[in-house]
Amino acid sequence: MSEIPAKAPQGHIEVRSFSLSYDSIEGPVQAVTDTQIHVKPGEFVSIVGPSGCGKSTLLNAVAGFLKPTTGIVTVDGERVSGPSAERGMVFQQYSLFPWKTVRENVEFGLKMRGMPRSQRERAARTLLGLAGLEAFEKHYPEKLSGGMKQRVGIVRALATGPKVLLLDEPFGALDAQTRVIMQQILTNMWQRLKISVLFVTHDIDEAIFLSDRVYCMTARPGSIKAEIPIPLERPRQQSMMMSSEFLALRRGLMSLIREESLKAMGGEINDLGMRGLNIELHGQSLAEVL
Amino acid sequence: MSSPAILRHPEDSMPATAIAETGPEPVATPPSFGTLALRWYRLNRSGLRAIAIGITSLLAFLLVWHLLTTYRVVFFVRFTNVPSPLAVYASFIKAIHDPKFLMHIVLSCRRILVGFSLAAIIGVPLGLVMGRFKLVHEVIFPVAEVLRPIPAIAWVPMAIMLWPTNEQSIVYITFLGSFFPILVNTLHGMTLVDPVLVRAAQCLGARERSIFREVYFPASLPHIFTGLTVGMGVAWVSLIAAEMISGQYGIGYFTWEAYSLVQYADIALGMIAIGVLGLGSSLLIRGAGQLVMPWRAK
Numbered sequence: 001m002s003e004i005p006a007k008a009p010q011g012h013i014e015v016r017s018f019s020l021s022y023d024s025i026e027g028p029v030q031a032v033t034d035t036q037i038h039v040k041p042g043e044f045v046s047i048v049g050p051s052g053c054g055k056s057t058l059l060n061a062v063a064g065f066l067k068p069t070t071g072i073v074t075v076d077g078e079r080v081s082g083p084s085a086e087r088g089m090v091f092q093q094y095s096l097f098p099w100k101t102v103r104e105n106v107e108f109g110l111k112m113r114g115m116p117r118s119q120r121e122r123a124a125r126t127l128l129g130l131a132g133l134e135a136f137e138k139h140y141p142e143k144l145s146g147g148m149k150q151r152v153g154i155v156r157a158l159a160t161g162p163k164v165l166l167l168d169e170p171f172g173a174l175d176a177q178t179r180v181i182m183q184q185i186l187t188n189m190w191q192r193l194k195i196s197v198l199f200v201t202h203d204i205d206e207a208i209f210l211s212d213r214v215y216c217m218t219a220r221p222g223s224i225k226a227e228i229p230i231p232l233e234r235p236r237q238q239s240m241m242m243s244s245e246f247l248a249l250r251r252g253l254m255s256l257i258r259e260e261s262l263k264a265m266g267g268e269i270n271d272l273g274m275r276g277l278n279i280e281l282h283g284q285s286l287a288e289v290l
Numbered sequence: 291m292s293s294p295a296i297l298r299h300p301e302d303s304m305p306a307t308a309i310a311e312t313g314p315e316p317v318a319t320p321p322s323f324g325t326l327a328l329r330w331y332r333l334n335r336s337g338l339r340a341i342a343i344g345i346t347s348l349l350a351f352l353l354v355w356h357l358l359t360t361y362r363v364v365f366f367v368r369f370t371n372v373p374s375p376l377a378v379y380a381s382f383i384k385a386i387h388d389p390k391f392l393m394h395i396v397l398s399c400r401r402i403l404v405g406f407s408l409a410a411i412i413g414v415p416l417g418l419v420m421g422r423f424k425l426v427h428e429v430i431f432p433v434a435e436v437l438r439p440i441p442a443i444a445w446v447p448m449a450i451m452l453w454p455t456n457e458q459s460i461v462y463i464t465f466l467g468s469f470f471p472i473l474v475n476t477l478h479g480m481t482l483v484d485p486v487l488v489r490a491a492q493c494l495g496a497r498e499r500s501i502f503r504e505v506y507f508p509a510s511l512p513h514i515f516t517g518l519t520v521g522m523g524v525a526w527v528s529l530i531a532a533e534m535i536s537g538q539y540g541i542g543y544f545t546w547e548a549y550s551l552v553q554y555a556d557i558a559l560g561m562i563a564i565g566v567l568g569l570g571s572s573l574l575i576r577g578a579g580q581l582v583m584p585w586r587a588k
Contacts (some may be wrong), residue, residue, distance in 0.1 A: 084493030099508040109494035140585040
């Protein structure tokens with residue numbers, strides 16, 4: 001057991017002919033349908049899409065919290081059948097254990113693995129040092145700012161040396177400045193650890209800035225609408241977000257998502273009496289009509 | 291964080307306002323006792339205020355009581371036979387030198403200790419298990435819901451039949467009184483555990499037992515302690531009722547006996563003793579809660 005986890009480029013995620021539906025009183029509801037995605041070892045991949053498109057559902061299936069209705073999820077060829085420490089996860093709500101100090105939170109995964117106390121304390125201190133949090137090791141999470149909480153959340157997920165890091169809109173609740181810093185921290189950690197990352201967000205800039213590749217999902221039932229490689233060179237700087245290359249990618253993704261968002265809303269608007277407004281969709285997207 | 295910095299900072303940055311606020315006296319050189327005391331006073335002002343008001347209102351209560359009884363006021367309520375505070379104080383002085391009175395108190399406390407502890411030892415784990423395993427919940431919950439509304443006092447005749455000795459039936463009633471609040475609150479705490487925390491634990495490699503110990507249990511602790519506090523209150527209510535009806539000893543019996551023997555001052559003494567014991571035991575539980583849940587300290 002290494003104290004500072006994982007260097008080997010592992011963590012090949014594959015999701016094949018994936019669909020997921022759940023039962024409701026009106027019959028089965030398709031959340032995600034006919035989806036294939038993959039993340040190569042050491043790759044940083046984002047999923048963007050309109051809200052409610054099932055991107056979190058997909059991520060939860062990779063984490064092992066949800067079983068696919070059809071299809072298969074594998075990591076390094078092994079079928080995912082439930083949550084495991086091999087796939088670290090970072091949640092939007094931070095989800096730190098309020099009754100554990102910062103260090104105990106980070107130690108949790110190591111404790112579950114049966115690592116002796118003194119050893120895991122040392123490991124946790126090293127990791128907290130990397131994230132600039134060693135001064136807060138004895139604090140309870142409640143006392144930390146959102147950015148610090150999420151840094152603890154990331155460090156905790158990385159402590160056990162997972163093959164894959166899954167992040168579910170991790171910076172969604174943070175203010176703009178903190179978010180930018182957190183993106184930088186995440187990039188640094190990812191480059192140092194060479195870990196595969198699957199990142200769910202609705203923030204297009206964030207997705208482009210962080211990723212090697214971005215999947216764009218359709219409105220519900222979600223499927224992959226487009227796969228966009230991000231050829232921006234690394235290391236990436238904030239200034240790149242003003243480059244024409246970045247802006248072109250942004251424009252492209254933006255219009256893809258806008259289309260889907262309108263489609264998602266179009267259904268609702270229609271239900272609410274779009275016809276009263278004398279607009280008929282005729283199977284077109286609302287974007288085209290407007 | 292270095293404390294000297296905190297201490298020095300206000301001195302350096304705002305001596306002018308400090309002078310203005312403290313009046314004509316110039317500011318003493320290093321933080322003198324006076325300035326420290328003043329600062330402490332400012333920081334704790336609202337707490338001190340509450341204490342001062344609390345003491346005043348207690349004194350006012352005693353004064354009203356004193357006046358009502360010395361003038362034997364009769365106004366719908368009759369204070370003719372109600373003992374005055376001084377009479378109660380006199381009987382208190384007499385009572386603390388009386389081993390019998392102390393024995394009453396010790397016995398009541400022992401019954402509370404046994405009954406309440408049993409309730410906690412059974413109620414908390416049962417609530418946890420019911421919260422975690424649906425089948426256990428489905429089996430036990432209906433029975434608990436039927437028994438729960440029955441006041442502990444209504445159990446007195448049944449308890450006397452069930453248990454061979456009076457002592458056991460009194461402890462049993464105390465147990466029943468505190469059991470249901472503890473069970474229900476523990477169960478409630480379990481239903482409120484944030485499922486995201488459970489998932490976080492799972493993808494850190496935690497298995498069922500660890501999740502129970504590391505997530506469900508600590509997450510439910512605040513509600514468990516609410517249950518214990520409420521349970522302790524009901525335990526005293528039930529105990530006093532049981533002692534009055536079927537006891538031979540205990541502070542409840544003491545109070546009832548005082549009435550039969552026309553020892554009016556002892557009635558009030560018994561009541562006050564019950565109040566103080568109840569207050570003390572709930573403070574104990576609150577203290578234990580703060581020890582067990584350091585993350586909830588302010």
